[in-house]
Amino acid sequence: MKITKKDLYADLRVLAEDAERDDLVEFIDHEVELLSRKATSKKPSPKQEENDEIKDIIVQVLKGAGSPLAIPEIIAKSPKLATQPNGNPMTPQKMSSLLKQLAESGIVESSKDKKRTVFSIVEK
Numbered sequence: 373m374k375i376t377k378k379d380l381y382a383d384l385r386v387l388a389e390d391a392e393r394d395d396l397v398e399f400i401d402h403e404v405e406l407l408s409r410k411a412t413s414k415k416p417s418p419k420q421e422e423n424d425e426i427k428d429i430i431v432q433v434l435k436g437a438g439s440p441l442a443i444p445e446i447i448a449k450s451p452k453l454a455t456q457p458n459g460n461p462m463t464p465q466k467m468s469s470l471l472k473q474l475a476e477s478g479i480v481e482s483s484k485d486k487k488r489t490v491f492s493i494v495e496k
Contacts, residue, residue, distance in 0.1 A: 377403075377407055378404060378407055381400050381403055381404050381407075382404075384396075384400055385397060385400045385401070385404075388400060422456075423470060423473075426453065426456075426462075426470055427470050427473065427474055429450055429452050429453055430446060430453070430467075430470060430471065430474065430480075431474070431479060431480070431493065432450075433446055433449045433450050433453070434446070434480060434491060434492060434493045435493055436449075437449065437492075439492070440483060440485065440490035440491060440492035441490060441491060441492070442485070442488045442489065442490050442491075443464045443467045443468060443471070443489075443491075444464065446467065446471075446491065447462055447464075447467060453467075471491050474491075475491075478494055479493070479494060480492065480493060480494060481493075481494050
C-alpha cells in the first residue's frame with residue numbers, strides 16, 4: 373500500500389504533539405488542509421472530458437450490437453468514432469486505450485475470438 377502525504381503528515385502530527393510543539397502542529401494542519409483543498413478542486417481536463425464522450429459513444433455502440441465487436445468494427449458502426457473531435461481519424465491505439473479503461477471500470481469485457489480481441493458490454 374502506498375503511503376500518502378496525508379499519512380506522513382498524520383504521523384508527524386503525532387510526533388509534534390508528543391514533543392508539545394504547537395507551531396509544528398499548526399503547520400502540519402495547514403499543509404493537510406492545502407492537500408485536501410487541492411484534491412477537491414481537481415476537475416477533468418478538456419482531453420479527459422473528450423475521452424469520456426468517446427467512451428459513452430463506445431458503450432452505446434456495444435449495447436446496440438448483437439454480438440462482441442473488434443475495434444475496427446466499433447469504429448465503423450459510428451460516424452462519430454470515425455474521426456476524433458479534432459478532425460483526425462480515430463486510431464485503433466486510442467480506441468484500445470479507451471476500451472481498456474472501460475474494461476478496468478467493469479463496463480466492458482474483452483475476449484479472444486480466434487486471433488482478434490473483441491469487446492462486449494458486461495451483463496449485470
